[in-house]
Every structure is written in structure tokens, then in C-alpha cells.
Amino acid sequence: MASPGTSHHDSDEDSLVEPGSYEDLTKPLILNEIYTELYITEGDLGDIHDEHEVIDSRGNFVTDDRSIKRNDIFEPLPGRRWQTIRTVLTKGIAGIGKSVCVQKFVMDWVDLIANQDMRYVYPLSFRELNLLKDKQLCLSEILSPFGEFKDEDLAKSRQLFIFDGLDECRLPLDFENNEKLCQPGIAASLDVLLTNLIQGNLFPSCLVWITSRPAAAGRIPPALVDRVTTVQGFGDPQKDEFFRKRIRNPALAEKVITHIRSLRSLHIMCHIPFFCRIAATVLQRLLEEADDCVVPKNLSQMYTRFVIIQTEVMAKKNTQATDSSRTMIIRLRRLALPTAGERSEEDSMRKT
Known part of the structure; x- marks a missing residue:
């Protein structure tokens, strides 16, 4: 299993400061000890500070059937059991906790707490993927920090690709003009690999989770997204x-x-x-x-x-x-x- 810290780093806003920064005024804190649940909703409800829509006059969240738990984002809501969810796009303003939410999701999987039907989970940040944008790679090379995988094993296993920080992506993500790629062993540009993975041409049975600030979320065509969630923050x-x-x-x-x-x-x-x-x-x-x-x-x-x-x-x-x-x-x-x-x-x- 891949460690949640193998290739994933929080954005500056979500972690407050970068690793090795100057906020280190106390002993290092373990995520499981300080993590506080975030209020997440299905759909795009707008910013949390719109108190008339999201929170009541005392600042408490108004709970409705659109609220969703972090570890259930790939599960259909009650009454929608027919819905198949492959790709989730999670939106949220800077500093609202998207990257920490991802890290806790992965940690719960590693600790055998949730989502044990997923054999592999790959947390990847766009900030790090930008470093590979000019290279020709096959998908297994991108995943090499997590171990060695055979293409046939990847194709048969239930797996989750997490792409954190779409707003930091420096790739064109040209869904319309990129060549179609269905064979994972073929080397291609990172942009071609990602667009085909998100489109479902590569590993159509895999799950995809993308996080983004609202302004950049439109880079993923709506037709390719099965569920939009919004991190609303703390009540x-x-x-x-x-x-x-x-x-x-x-x-x-x-x-x-x-x-x-x-x-x-x-x-x-x-x-x-x-x-x-x-x-x-x-x-x-x-x-x-x-x-x-x-x-x-x-x-x-x-x-x-x-x-x-x-x-x-x-x-x-x-x-x-x-x-x-x-x-x-x-x-x-x-x-x-x-x-x-x-x-x-x-x-x-x-x-x-």
C-alpha cells in the first residue's frame, strides 16, 4: 500500500505553511489527533459565508440531504442507488481543507478504516505532476513511487486516482484534441495520459477524484464528472x-x-x-x-x-x-x- 505521504503534499493554503516552515511553534501534530471533520455537500452551494443559504443565524450548518461524508464520496446518496459514480470533482476556496481532506481519506484507507474495496489508492498532486509535463511516459512510470505494477493487474483491480490541486495544473488538459489512448503500456505525454484516464479510455473501471478551487474547476468538462462536491469548512x-x-x-x-x-x-x-x-x-x-x-x-x-x-x-x-x-x-x-x-x-x- 502506498503511504499517504509518498507523493502527496498539501497546498500552502490548506496546510497553512509549507513543510519545514516557520509556524513550527509546537511539537509536530499527528493528523489523526487534530483532524476535525469538514462539512461537505453534494453539488455547488456557493461560499460558506453566504449565511442565508448554508448556515443559520447562529453560524451552524443547516443539515440537509445534500451533506456527504468524506469517506462516502463514491457512494450514491439514499434514493439514488442506481447511480454509478466514477469521477468526483471536489471544489472549495483556498484554505478550506481540500488537501487535508484527501490526506485523511488516504490515511483511513491505509489504516483499514474505510474504502477497503479499493486495492490501490494513488494520491498525486498537480504541483508535482507539473514537473513531468515535458516527458513521454507510460502510466506505470508515473505510479512507480507506489511500487511496481503490471498493466493487467491495474486493469483488473479497483483503484482510485486522486489528483489534488487542479488550480495548480500547468498542463493544457486538451480533452477535445488529444489522441485517444486505451493501452496503458504506451508512452505518451502526461497531458494525453491524464485526459484519457479522466475520460475513461484508460482503466475505465478505475475511480478518479479531483480537487480544485472553484475558478479552475471548469477545466474538467461537466460531462466527465459524475459528482460535484463542495468543501464548506467548519460549523x-x-x-x-x-x-x-x-x-x-x-x-x-x-x-x-x-x-x-x-x-x-x-x-x-x-x-x-x-x-x-x-x-x-x-x-x-x-x-x-x-x-x-x-x-x-x-x-x-x-x-x-x-x-x-x-x-x-x-x-x-x-x-x-x-x-x-x-x-x-x-x-x-x-x-x-x-x-x-x-x-x-x-x-x-x-x-x-
């Missing part, structure tokens, strides 16, 4: 659960929850797991230092404090910022200081 109970799992000190976790609940703008933003991670990092750090400290009361203050913490940790480790970490901190500074000029930010980062 109020999940927000509280996340902070209690993320912050090991129970008394401190309750202080953080009380503070978040008291400020409507922060409370609403915490439906995004990415923002919950930022809030937990900032508030835990500040409240541990002193009970009477000045804590952020709006988004700009929260982002500003987070940038300061990240920069302090980077300086403490005497670590040179990578291009990706520098870009992330610049983006956070833009959120914290929306009126600041882009050049002044970049100049400041160079000094850092």
Missing part, C-alpha cells in the same frame, strides 16, 4: 473542536474559543481551517505570554501578529527564507496591511 461545533485539539492546554483553548466567539468577524472567518490555524498560532502564543496582553480583535491585527510571529521564528532559527515562504509572508502582509505598496513589502522581505 461552530467544529471550530471549537479544532481549537481544543490544536491547543493542548484545555484552559488556554477555552480562552481562545471565548475570544473568537466574542468577535463576529473572526468567528465567521474561522469556518476556514486555514484561518483557524492562524488564529490558534497567534492567540496561543499571546495568551501564554500574559493574561493581560493585547490580542487581535480584527483580521488585519490577526494577520499582522501572525507575520510577526513567523518572522521572529525565522530569525530565531537563523533560517534563510525560501522563495515560497517569502511569497507566503508577502501575501499575509498584504492581508494585514492592504494599503501597503507591493514594492515596499518585497524590499522589507529582502532585508528579512
